[in-house]
Amino acid sequence: VQPPEKPLQAEEWKKLREDFQSPEIFEEVMLNSMIRCNSPTDVAKSLLTHLAKRNGDIAYNVLVKYLTLCVQQGQVSEICDVYDIMKVRFKILESGAYNLLIKGLSNSNQWRMALTLLEEVKKIMVPSRTCYESCIKAASRHQEMKLAFELYDEMLAKDVVPTLDVLQSFFDFSRGMKDAELQKELFGILLYLRENQIYPHKTFMRSIKLWFESIPGGNWRGHLTNIKHSGQCPVCNHQLEDSNLTEEEYSNLSERIIRDVIHGTDTFRKTTPQEFEAFQTFVENRLPFDIVIDGLNVSHIKTRKMQCENLFDAVNCLAKENARLLVLGRKHMLMNSSNWKREIMKEMQNKADFFFAENISEDDAFLLYATLRSGKHCKFVTRDFLRDHKACLPDSLTRHLFRKWQRGHQISKKNVFPVFSQQPPFCYDCVVQTTGDTWHIPYKDVFEEKYSYQVPRKWLCIQQK
């Protein structure tokens, strides 16, 4: 339905309603389309008046719809009026109305009322992230940075994940302020980005850069750059953190992989205890390997070729320079078939160690184990993104460790004919990092990154002169 352009008389509304196909939801549909068309509030008011006259009451959901319209247009006095009415009429409100009220009020000079509302919400539920977002933005817009950071800390304590917008607003509104305490808090946000492996988008990055450069007496300078493959920053010649895990992280990760990915709730789901034990002794006797290959995955690279030929190419290509190879496969590969020729398999077994798992076991778990056991220098070859294994890990911290390790150790090749070319893994770590007088911040060109395994290539280099 098209909402009318001018306020209507009760009679006219009545007629419109009767003409509508399902009169019970007429008001709702009408208000929805008003919200969509951003109609003047006067029109909505006239509808409410008609409603009030007819029923002597206005339903809660209709009030909320009207409130949406007011918030959309920033009509502060109307918002306050609606709030007064709601407060009298209902003992508590639900989250939708609170969200709207807080959003509406925080954008006005009544923003302190939004804070009291937030307190009210806290009594009955955990406020949503948008509630916090509005309040924090309002506080920082009015230069109450301390208050804003209190709210921010409270939000983190309640496990409400802040939006990038909130984080960005801190940088935007702290521009040009000289305050050691504030500076510490903002560095804290950068470290939050680091810990959670969040990459700011372009505009956010710009806010960070501008803030750094605006610190009075700070002498910070920011440059946009691409990091060389060696991991050296071309602007300040600083070497980025390497992608290797620390000893502690490394042992932590391999323990978790064995416990959560291989064994999980039930060892029998991915393998059997006997098989895993056999595999363990097999690996221990031949350690360390340089490259571990997922045989079945590699054998599917080119669909036109025989599967064992694909694998043969890969092994030949990687076997140079005396690298110790381990190929993981399944027992069915040993059966002479159209895709797996016995002679070629024999020849390959001279060049690399092979382990054949049962046909119903998962070889990926073995791949991870063998690579981790061999040590930090060991790499693995598969095109699999290993998302399902990452998902087996229970907490986000370990998952981040896994991704980091995977970035540094996985060789996944492009499907280029006919040479088996390898694409080297990253040797530097792609996170926000600092040395005290420099900051390096990776950023995304677009707002949403599509894949979790992709990392940005562009960096912001900030250094203090």
Place this chain on the structure above:
Amino acid sequence: MQSANMLLRKIVRSSVLPFAAQHGMKKDLFPRSRTLSLSLCLKQDKSCEPSEKLDLDEWKKVMKSGLQEDVSEMVPEPKELSSLAAARETLEMWRLAGRVVPENISEEELKTFMECPSKSAKKKYLKYLRIKELHKKNDKRKTGEKRERRLEAQDQASKMGETKKNSFICMWSSTMDKAYNWRAAQSMIFGQPLVFDMSYEKEMSVREVTNTVRQIVLSESCNRRSVDPFHIHFCNFKDDSLYHREFIKQYREAWGKLLITVTDQCYTEIFPKDKLIYLTADSPKVMKTFDHNKIYIVGSMVDKSIKTGVSLAQAKRLGLETAALPLEKYLLWSTGAKNLTLDQMMRILLTLKDTADWKKALEFVPKRKYCGFVNKPVKELKKTLDLINTLKLGKGREEVQKQIAKSYPKKYKLK
């Protein structure tokens, strides 16, 4: 007019509202009382002021005037609500806001609601309750209508007068039950065993266990009604487990009289290992024929979160033979997981046992999951499908292959 209005308000306030408040139904009564008083107000307004001037903020006056006094008197309730009452209040507001929320909620359900770990879990639970409520309401309405129709029919029959004399003895349902029970009793002595493995309780949520028990009850009744029933065994059944409690909820007194074997022993302790076959969709082996000398095991598990390999792990641990239904061989699979519900499994097994006809048995696979029966070997079919697709749609071969590989992943990977 004014005085009448006042009088009305007083009456409303003094008699109805306290009563309403006591019973916690304040909100239901409020609008009604207000409409009454307001309609009087409005009539008065119109008579005084016939001009058609539009007052846009009139609704605010209405909303405020009819209420403030009443509410200010009503509000002095204990300010600190108990958490349960607060939750009830929140639900009420959600309902008003038009969310999917049940109209009535019991204390127990409210507690479950509060224990939900996240917002989305709460939402889902409420939706489930709402849908349940709607189903119940519909059922009630339908049974009411049925009863009316029956009474009408009876009325008409009595008007017609004479009742027909029937030379056959009427077979009442109790008689049928006796016959069924006789068969089930026979199956307990001579019948082929069928095992339900009840060891998956900790893999499931409470609702999944409820669903499982429901499906088993369905399969049991279907088995009882069949010509040649299985001898059903519930193995690994722990007393006072969640399964047990749910079964008692479903069967009530009948639980003690069921003609099945319930035991806390494992099937490997009761039957020789080489006769057992574990049926699981994850099995690499495909069932060719139904063997009357084997004992089939069905895992009593509903896994909504698709935990692959749980029952296969169980079979591996015990070193049992496994098998999967030949779904891909006989059906052109389209969507959905290949794990079937327990009652579908039971119907399929019963039909296989009686007829050994796969086509007939696999009729019980839900129609939405497959496109049709395969009449040629799958390989040939794939070739023709390929051909048709390349000719018709001009799709590349690889794309078609990808599509097929999606619905037949194992075959393409393993060979």
